[in-house]
Amino acid sequence: MSWIILVAAGLFEVVWAAALKMSNGFTNIKADILFVVGMALSVGLLSLAMKAIPMGTAYAVWTGIGAVGGVVAGLIFFGESASILRLVSVALVIIGIVGLKLSAR
Numbered sequence: 137m138s139w140i141i142l143v144a145a146g147l148f149e150v151v152w153a154a155a156l157k158m159s160n161g162f163t164n165i166k167a168d169i170l171f172v173v174g175m176a177l178s179v180g181l182l183s184l185a186m187k188a189i190p191m192g193t194a195y196a197v198w199t200g201i202g203a204v205g206g207v208v209a210g211l212i213f214f215g216e217s218a219s220i221l222r223l224v225s226v227a228l229v230i231i232g233i234v235g236l237k238l239s240a241r
Contacts, residue, residue, distance in 0.1 A: 138188035139237070145181035146201025148174050153202060154209045178202075193240050200233040 152174030159167035178198075186194045207226050210216035 138185045141181050142185035142189060142194055142197055143201065145178050145185060146198050147205065148178035148181065149198065149202035150205030150209055152178055153206050154213065157214060189240060193236050197233050197236055200229050200236075204229050204233075 152171050155167045155171035155174055158164060159171055162168050182194065182198050185198075189197075204226055207216070207222065211218050
């Protein structure tokens with residue numbers, strides 16, 4: 137169950153990062169609220185996951201999900217570049233996340 141909670145925490149990290157982009161310097165109140173709620177849920181769920189998952193593993197997986205999700209959100213919603221180097225780099229992050237999951241006790 138802790139891994140499901142950790143994945144949810146990572147997905148909420150993507151939510152708050154995208155909301156931060158949409159907030160336009162904290163000038164869009166709806167995006168600002170989504171940012172705060174997403175961040176609170178992300179960190180709160182991370183804290184719960186860390187009860188059973190080692191801190192280093194949990195934090196690395198959480199930030200990895202956020203990084204990969206941020207790139208995907210940027211590609212889909214913000215028209216960011218999908219260069220080969222970027223996609224290979226994202227694949228390497230995913231490989232690292234899987235490796236950490238497989239090595240966790």
